[in-house]
Amino acid sequence: MNKLEKYFPARVWLKSYSRNDLKTDAVASFIATILLIPQSMGYAMLAGLPAVTGLYASILPAIAYSLFGSSRTLAVGPAAITSMMTATIALPFALPESQDYAMVAILLALLSGMFLMLMGLFKMGFLSNLLSHPVISGFISASAILIALGQFKHLLGIEAHGNNFLELTQSMIRNLHQTNLPTVILSLVSITFLLLLKKYLTTLLIALKLPLNLCQLFGKAGPVLVVATTTSCVAIFSLDELGIRIVGNVSESLPKLNLTGIDFDTVTALLPGAFLISIVGFVSSVSVAQSFAAKRKEDLNPNQELVGLGMANLTAALSFSFPVTGGFSRSVINVSAGSRTPMAGILTGLLMLLTLLFLTPLFYYLPTAVLASSITVAILQLIDVKDAIRLYRFSKQEAISLAVTFFVVLFIGMEAGIVVGVALSLLxxxxxxxxxxxxxVGRLPGTENFRNVKRFDVETNPEIVTIRIDENLFFANARVLEDYVLTLVSQHREMKHLVLMCNAVNLIDASALDSLETIDDRLKSAGVILHFSEIKGPVMDKLTDSSLIKNLRGKVFLTQHQAMKALTKQQTDE
Amino acid sequence: MNKLEKYFPARVWLKSYSRNDLKTDAVASFIATILLIPQSMGYAMLAGLPAVTGLYASILPAIAYSLFGSSRTLAVGPAAITSMMTATIALPFALPESQDYAMVAILLALLSGMFLMLMGLFKMGFLSNLLSHPVISGFISASAILIALGQFKHLLGIEAHGNNFLELTQSMIRNLHQTNLPTVILSLVSITFLLLLKKYLTTLLIALKLPLNLCQLFGKAGPVLVVATTTSCVAIFSLDELGIRIVGNVSESLPKLNLTGIDFDTVTALLPGAFLISIVGFVSSVSVAQSFAAKRKEDLNPNQELVGLGMANLTAALSFSFPVTGGFSRSVINVSAGSRTPMAGILTGLLMLLTLLFLTPLFYYLPTAVLASSITVAILQLIDVKDAIRLYRFSKQEAISLAVTFFVVLFIGMEAGIVVGVALSLLxxxxxxxxxxxxxVGRLPGTENFRNVKRFDVETNPEIVTIRIDENLFFANARVLEDYVLTLVSQHREMKHLVLMCNAVNLIDASALDSLETIDDRLKSAGVILHFSEIKGPVMDKLTDSSLIKNLRGKVFLTQHQAMKALTKQQTDE
Structure with missing residues (x-):
């Protein structure tokens, strides 16, 4: 891989790109665009922005990721989790659907793009590993509830804002009197049809004897059908006059660049939120990309993914939209539509541009309640009770992390939830x-194997004691070993030699080295000689020059068997 | 150990306490009290409090620790590090030597006593392990510089306050014009004598043919001699009239309980600082206690230590003083004076009480510059440049942790330094x-040993690939394994079986389990069967009921050798 390919991975697939590939990708992107339009508009609404910004966020970001990302199948654009995070993080700064709010969303995209690029350049992708399974699971379930709750206002046709469960429900209850009956009916009808189509559309298409892959693809067309039908109904019967809110005139709702509302303090205050959007977006995107890469036996480069997603978010900011990431449903649509290369992503972006330029009048009568219905139906399946139960059976501690993350996200906020969850996981x-x-440990009679004296009937020697440490030695447990050895010495008063068997130690840091020196010192004053056995190669490389080994009165034995042979011989000689 | 002994460890040594023990302890405590008086007063001054509060902090806390602590030799009272932390944490809340400031110090003792007790009751002592070697080293060196700098105002006889290097030096330079020449001369003389006595007093005593242990003990009497001489000089020649500050009338400087200045917000704001004092005090105390316990082959119970130090701080608050901990120099004096049991600590406390009641007039003319000199001389030896160099050779990353902690403590503050240092260590x-x-890995020909293919000339099989993971599998690296396997699959296209050899894996958490299931899923779609070998007992116990093992198409082999034998046989059979 030469340098250019490293920074511009598109070169690899562009080299062998054929006219045939283009044909397949073109068809795939055409289908994908149709299916993605309502989804993108829905997520924009979820982010608290005019629905049309969802189309903006699906043009340049999709193209930028296709050029700079390392996955061949991942589709990047507005996604549920990043949109939801945008909404909760931006809310304290401006009123949703205001110009200031749009600027905050743009800033979030800009900042998270910068974070992603920086993490990519400094190879800091491992930071995302901090999000453990329990934290992600608790975060997603609680977010799904908050998202669904946040859509409820659209389903009822009322106003409601809030950052957490209590704020949202209180605000909703206060405004419940605004409820618009036609909107409620429309929502119920939409949700019913969405659920039915989700469950039976594929089966229906199969019964119609369409090819299986087309059935699976168009099985996902439920939202498109519902959107098309309801929009037509609203247009024909002028249902908007009954108080049903519609997307309306697109050009009116375009964000205008208004830099006056932005100051340095706002930017600083947005940094933590933007960082969390980057990390969470990156984690969810990479896990989606990995699952597709595995199916095709393709490789994935996490640091290049950071660059790809970073470019996507920077271009999202350039197109006046909001943070984006690689989405699961987006990618499934892309793959089932038959895309072969990232070119499909580029073409989808271009088709979205055409949609935006020429087809927005079609969405004039699209009711927001219908978009909200499709989000609600899609999002509720993310609540994973089974996972929580399974986790509880596997590990009580990790179940606590999940529960705490869940409740903090729900009742305090997303950022607090993630911070508390990560801290608990680490703790x-x-x-x-x-x-x-x-x-x-002692020797299994007649063998060279040394096993736990508590589990096996082994030979021991009161003067030569061996302990095996089944953990890395580093600052978090260095002093524990000191305590352990101290207790051991007070219990084995005949001890003359202590052997530390290090076959499961993959790391010794400076704190542990310090503790080992302290242990050696203390053993010295207690008249015990310290030895080591079975230190791993890479660990020994680091220790060789240390004062521990230089000042050690005992020896470093290659194997535990050699240690016992030499020390027992010495004992008999004396 | 019965329940009472568990909560009241003094019972153990009290049971066999003899008249002879009492005699030895009484002599030891008498000598220790004399040596500790100037030290305690100096540390009180360091904490920004009237020197006499150092005596208060040496009575009840010493007695409380002797009754509830688990070490037989540790001496608890005012210590350099906790006094310094008290000063920097209390400074933003009140002016030093004011009544409000004294109340803040009392509150800090109360809160850190509560934190220590809570950590003891909930066995949270392991939290102190977060302070890695580099963080402690950087923190202590920077604190020593700040402490010495803070004493400089006393040496010059000027006013100066500040939380960090820049604030302190700026404030000092601003007030430099207040410099009192007699004070400067007194400081220089004191420091010179302290350094000379420190270096030559023991030698001198040995030359006088005193018993060696007495020489070592009275070799530490330098500060006492200098304090006695200078106090006498000031009294005789009325040097205080030249502007040399003296301790003055003790009863005037007693803290009075003034609860009006304390509100809930102050208490909340003090919590993080109090927590840091507890943790840092605990770590330094335990390491001192451990080093003495080891020499005597005695055991130490860290959780009981938390209770002992907690009681010491609660009683420090009750006696209107400031946070205390187990000190190194204090304990050395205690041990060299010949103390046998914690009774010596109790007697020292009582003698301190007598000193406070009847001998304070003796300290009337004690110059603060002399106390400051003794602190400066004692503290500067804590700056450990050699350690930083050694650490740099051992591990660049840990040297960075040290350097960052050092500079953040010096230029921003102690709390920020510790937080940033711990975060870096964790990172x-x-x-x-x-x-x-x-x-x-592959098989070493003719053996049952499996070794790294990169280091050894081993037998491999293109269809059966084995990887050995030399690390615990948990959230921080779970996804790394996913990436690794993904790359591996894309590189070994003939692979049909993948064996994960887990002999160095001591932990698999839910995130790792999740990743392993994902890996199994992906391998399935790539046509590869996943197997495990050499999973440790405790790890396997947790995995047995998991869906990973239940849904695994491959097998879990006890040894890697069995795995290869079975899979190779299956391959030949096909």
Whole structure:
């Protein structure tokens, strides 16, 4: 891979791109565009922005990712989780659908694009690993509830704003009197049809004897059908006059660049939120990309993914929209439509542009309640109770992390939830490693195997004691070993030699080295000689020059068997 | 150990306490009290409080720790690090030596006592492990510089306040014109004598043919001699009239309980600082206690230590003083004076009480510049440049943690320094574990040993690939394994079986389990069967009921050798 390919991965697939590929990709992108239009508009609304900005966010970002991303199938654009995060983070700064609010959303896209690029350039992608399974699971379930709740106002046709469960419900209850009956009816009808189509459309198409792959693809066309039908109904019967809200005139709702509302303080205040959007967006995007790459036995480069997503968000800011990421449903549509290369993403972007330029009048009568219905139906399946139960059975501690994240996100806020969840995960992990499994071992008679004295009937020697440490030695447990050895010495008063068996130690850091030196010192004053056995190669490389090994009175043995042979011999010689 | 002994460890040594023990402890405590008086007063001044509060902090806390702590030799009272932290944390809330300031110090003692008790009751002592070697080293060196700098105003006889290096130096330069020449001369003389006595007093005593242990003990009497001499000089020649500040009338400087200045907001604002004092105090205290316990082959119970230090701080608050902890120099004095049991600590406390009641007139003419000199001389030896150099050679990353902690403490503040240092340590550790060593292994010909294909000339099989993971599998590296396997599959297109060899895996958490299921799913769609070998007992116990093992198409082999034998046989059979 040469340097250009490294920074511009599109070169790889462009080299062998054929006219035949183009044909397939063109058809795929045409189908995908139709299916993605209502989704993109829905997510824009979810983000608290005019529905049409969803189309903006589907043009340049899709093209930028196709050029700079490393996945061949991932489709990038507005996604549920990033839109929801945009809404909750932007809310304290401006009223939704105001010009200031649009500017905040643009800023969030700009900042998270910058974070992603920086993480990519400095290869900091591993930061996303901080989001453990329980934190992600709790976060997504709670967010799904908040998203669904946030759509409820559209389903009823009322106003409501809030950052968490209580604020949202209170605001909704206060405004319940605004409820518009025609909107409620329309919502109920839409939801019913969406659920029915979701369940039976594929089966129906199969019964119609269409090819299986087309059935699976058009099985996802439920929202398109419902949107088309309801929009036509509203247009024909002028239902908007009954108080049903519609998308309306697109050009009127375009965000205008208004830099006066933006100051340095706002930017600083947005930084943590933008960072969280980047991290969460990156994690969800990479997991989607990985699942598709695996199916095709393709490779994926997480740091290049950061650059790809970073460029997508920077261009999202340039097109006056909001943060985007690689979406699951988006990518499924892309793949089932038959896309072969990232060219499909580029073509989808271009078709979205044409839609925006020429087809927006078609969406004039599209009712927002219908978009909200489709989001609600899609989002509720993200609530994963089974996972919580499974986790509870597997590990009580991790179940606590999930529960705490869930409730903090729901009742306090998304940012607090993630921070608290990550802190808890780290704390539990540190708790685990700071209670390492340490075993006194003895020789299985007649073998070279050394096993835990508590589990096996082994030979021991009161003067030569061996302990095996089943954990990395680093700052979180370094002092635990000191305590352990201290107790051990007070219990084995005949001890003359102590051997530390290090076959499961993959890391010794400076704190642990410090503790080992302290242990050696203390053993010295207690008249015990410290030895090591089975230190791994890479660990030994680091230790060789340390004062621990230089000042060690004991020896470093390659194997535990050699250690016991040498020390027992020495004992008999004395 | 019965329940009462568990909560009241003094019972153990009290049971066998003899008249002879009492005699030895009484002599030891008498000597220790004399040596500790100037030290305690100096640390009180360091905390920004009237020197006499140092005596208060040496009575009840010493007695409380002796009754509730688990170490037999640790001496608890005012210590350099906790006094310094008290000063910087209290400064933003009130002016030093004011009544409000004294109340803040009392509150800090109360809160950190509560934190220590809570950590003890909930066995949260492992939290202190977060302070890694580089963070402690950087923190102590920077604090020592700040402490010495803070004493400089006393040495010059000027006013100066500040939380960090810049604030302190600026404030000092502004007030430099107040410099009092007699004070400067006194400081220089004191420092010179302190340094000379420190270096030559023991030698001198040895030359006088005193018993060696007495020489070592009285070799530490330098500060006492200098304090006695200078106090006498000031009294005789009325040097205080030249502008040299003296301790003055003790009863005038007693803190009075003034609850009006304290509100809920102040308490909340003090919580993080109090928590840091608890943690840092606990860490330094335990490391001192451990080093003495090891020499005597005694055991130490960290959770009981939390209770002991907690009680010491609660009683410090009750006696209107400031946070205390187990001090190194204090304990050395205690041990060299010949103390046998914690009774010596109780007696020292009582003697301090007598000193406070009857001997304070002796300290009337004690110059604060002399106390400041003794603190400066004692503290500067804590700056450890050698350690920084050694650390830099051992690990660049950890050297960065040290440097960042050092500079943040020096130029921003102690709390920020610790928080940033801990965060960096965690980040580097996570970086390390999220880049685990994973090796493709093959069989050493003719053996049952499987080794890295890159290091050894081993037998491999293109259809059966084995990888060995040299790290715990948890959230920080779970997805790394996904990436690794993805790349592996794209590189080994003939692969039909993948064996994960888990002999160095001590932990698999829910995130890792999740990743392993994802890996199994992806391998399934790539036509590869996943197997495991050499999973450790405790890890397997947790996995048995998981859906990963239930849905696994491959097998879990006890040893890697069995895995290869079975899979190769299956391959030949086909």
């Amino acid at each position: 539990f992990f540190l708790w685990h490693t700071s209670h390492p499994h340490i075993a006194v | 580097f550790f996570l970086w390390h574990t999220s880049h685990p060593h994973i090796a493709v």
